[in-house]
Amino acid sequence: MASGMKLIILDRDGVINYGSTQFIKHPNEWKPLPGSLEAIARLVQADYRVVVATNQSGIGRGLFDMLTLNAIHDKMHKTVAQAAGRIDAIFYCPHAAEANCSCRKPKTGMLETIALRYNVNLKGVPMVGDALRDLESAAKMGAQPILVLTGKGTKTQAKGGLPEGTLVYRDLAAVVSTLI
Structure with missing residues (x-):
């Protein structure tokens, strides 16, 4: 990685777009959270590489297929680009929890x-x-773990047990305002 290149890793559902207890199973269900696209654009303007890391166990559970996931991510890329942002890469785990893979968060x-x-x-x-x-x-x-209070964030904070040193912000826009 070129020196001076900055990296940020974002979860997808509940951070960039509205989450769903029923999974995002169709591009029409992918809706950006207020301010998230602009926040990604600000990161890109500040020379950050923006990378998404997302568990997508809906694939492993047969709720949607790879073509659908690609279509959802295509919509995300296009929507972010329209706001003058860019997502450098998307990494995802397609496995159901019971597959016990090494890629599903909280594994690394x-x-x-x-x-x-x-x-x-x-x-x-x-x-x-x-x-x-x-x-x-x-x-x-x-x-550096950062919790946003969008998506499941408020519930996550209320449950406690956050890793030591976790920072908490209202949303992605607030995170970005602090970083740049």
């Missing part, structure tokens, strides 16, 4: 792949999520 497989792809140590790299498993995988890799 996805983050290890990101570290390899960008040839970077994730120490201190901001990782933004709305669920405990996002923060736990960040903490295990030495990344």
Whole structure:
């Protein structure tokens, strides 16, 4: 990774777009949270590489297929681009929880792949999520866990047990305002 290149890792559902207890199963169900697209654009303007790391167990459960996930991500890329932002890469775990894979957060497989792809140590790299498993995988890799109170974030905060050093912000826009 070129020196001076900055990386940020974002969870998808509940951070960039509205989450759903029923999974986002169709591009029409993917709706950006207020301010999230502009926040990504600000990161890109500040020379951040914006990477998404998302558990998508709906695939493993047969609720939607890869074509659908690609269509959802295509919509996300286009919508972000319309706001002058860019998502550099999307990493996802397609497995159901019971598959016991190494990539599903709170495990670190996805983050290890990101570290390899960008040839970077994730120490201190901001990782933004709305669920405990996002923060736990960040903490295990030495990344900076950041909880947003969008999506499941308020419930996550109320439950407690956040990794030591977790930062808490109202939403992605507030995170970005602090970073840049």
